[in-house]
Amino acid sequence: MRPALLLCLLLTMMTPTTIARNADNPHAPTAAATPVPPPPAWLPALEARYDAELRAAGLDDRVFTAEHWWTVTTPLLERTRGFHVEEIGRSVENRPLRHVRWGEGRTQVLLWSQMHGDESTASMVLSDLFRFLGEHPDDPQVKALRANTTLHFLPILNPDGAARFQRRNVQGIDINRDARMLATPEARTLKALYDKVKPMYGFNLHDQRVGYRAGDSDRGTAIALLSPPYNHAADVNDVRTRAIEVAGVIRTALEPYLAGHIARWDETFDPRAFGDLTTQWGASTVLIEAGGIEGDVQKQRLRKLYFLGLVAALDSIATGSHQGVSPALYRELPENGDVWPDLLVRGGTLAMPGRPPMKADLLVNFRNPLMETDGAIADVGDLGGKKARRTINARDLFIVPIPGHAGERTLIEANDDGDNDEPPSPPPITPGASAHFVLSRDPQGRDVVWTLDGSVDPAAPAPPSR
Secondary structure, X not given: OHHHHHHHHHHHHOOHHHHHHHHHOOOOOOOOOOOOOOOOOOHHHHHHHXXXXXXXXXXXXXXXXXXXXXXXXXXXOOHXXXXXXXXXXXXOOOOEEEEEEEEOOXXXXXXXXXXXXXXXXXXXXHHHHHHHHHHOOOOHHHHHHHHHEEEEEEOOOOHHHHHHOOOOOOOOOOHHHOOOOOOOXXXXXXXXXXXXXXXXXXXXXXXXXXXXXXXXXXXXXXXXXXXXXXXXXXXXXXXXXXXXXXXXXXXXXXXXXXOOOEEEOOOOOOOOOHHHHHHHHOOEEEEEEXXXXXXXXXXXXXXXXXXXXXXHHHHHXXXXXXXXXXXXXXXXXXXXXXXXXXXXXXXXXXXOXXXXXXXXXXXXXXXXXXXXXXXXXXXXXXXXXXXXXXXXXXXXXXXXXXXXXXXXXXXXXXXXXXXXXXXXXXXXXXXXXXXXXXXXXXXXXXXXXXXXXXXXXXOOOXXXXX
C-alpha cells in the first residue's frame, strides 16, 4: 500500500502546468540527465571585457577575403608579443598560406580555420584570440597557455574559396574531404604542418548551415561539437577520450548562454575527412561548428560565444582541468537534427500570367540565410507539413512574379528605345528559380503588400500585420 500511496501523492503534487510543460517539451530535463556544472569562474569577467578589450576591429562583416583578414590581423602578431609567422604554402591561385605559432609549452595544439571558404566565424575568433594572447600577457589564462602549450594556427586554409565566399576551393574540391588523397595544395600544406607539429590536440573550426535543429526540437543549433571517430566502429581510445572531455568543457562554458541550442554531429567515420584522420593519426581533435542565432545576421554575437568556448577549451588543455570531465556532457547533447528551410510563404494564391490562379505554398532558401539574400525557390505546392525558420501568412494574398528581376529590368531599361511596349515575361516560380515575386492583394500585382526581389529588404522584412 505504501508505494501506491506515494505514487498518488507525487501525481497530486504535479500541477497541470507542469504536466503540460513536460508534454510539450520532449527534451525537458529528466532525473537521468547529467547536471551541467557551472562555467569556469573566470569566464564572466572575460565576457565582460570582450567588446572593449578583446574583439578585433575590422571584421564586422562576415564576408571578407583572406587579404583583408591578414591586413586586420597582422598588426596583432608582433614578434615582441610572442608570435612567429611563416609562409608554409600557396593556394591554387598562389595566395599565401601562413603558420602562426605562439607559446612556450610542451603540449602542441594545432588549430585551422576556414577550410570551407564561406565559413568565416572561426577566422574572426582567431583574430580575437590573437589580441587576447598578445595584448594581455598578465592574464592568468594567457600565462597558463604560454607556459604549458605551444599553439599552432593555420588561418583561412582556403583563401581562394574565401575570395568567392564559397565552400570549395577554386578547383571545386572540398578540402575537408581531401585528407586521404591530398590532391590540393591546401590539404598538402595542412598535412605537412600536422606532420611537423605532431600535435596532441587539434581544433577543426567550421560553420554549419543555419537551419539545423537541435535534435528533434524546433530550436536552432548555435554551436555543434564533435569528437571525430578514427574508425567505422567509433571506438573510444585515450585520444578520443581527451577530445570528448574538451568538448564537455566547451558545453559547460556555453550552457548559460546557449542552453538547448548546442548539439553534436553524428559519429559516422569518413576516411577522407581531416578531423577523422587527425584523430586516427593521434591528435585529440575537436570539431566546432558555428550555426546561427536568429537576428545575429553577421554572427557577431555567436563570434563572442565561440571565442569564450575556445578559450575555455584551450585553458582546460593548459591546466589539465578537462581530465575527468564526464563524457555525458558530450554524449547527452542532441545530435544535429533536421535542416529547416529558410522561409515558408503559406496559404497564398499563385498568379502566373496566362495561367489560372492556384492555391500554393512557397518555400524559399537563401544563399545567406541570416541576412536573407540571394533567395531561390525550393518548393511549390501543398507544404502543409513543412516547418521553416520563418513563416509568412499569405492568406487572401496573391503570389505574383516580378517581370524580370532587378538586374534584368536595369538591362531592359538601358536598351529600351521606346518602340517596344510589350512587358518583359515574368520569371517562373518553380523549384530552382531565383525568388522574385510580390505578395499582392490583386492577381495583377498592383496592390503590393510585400516584395521579395531576390533578397529581403531589411527595412521591410515581412508584410505588415493584417
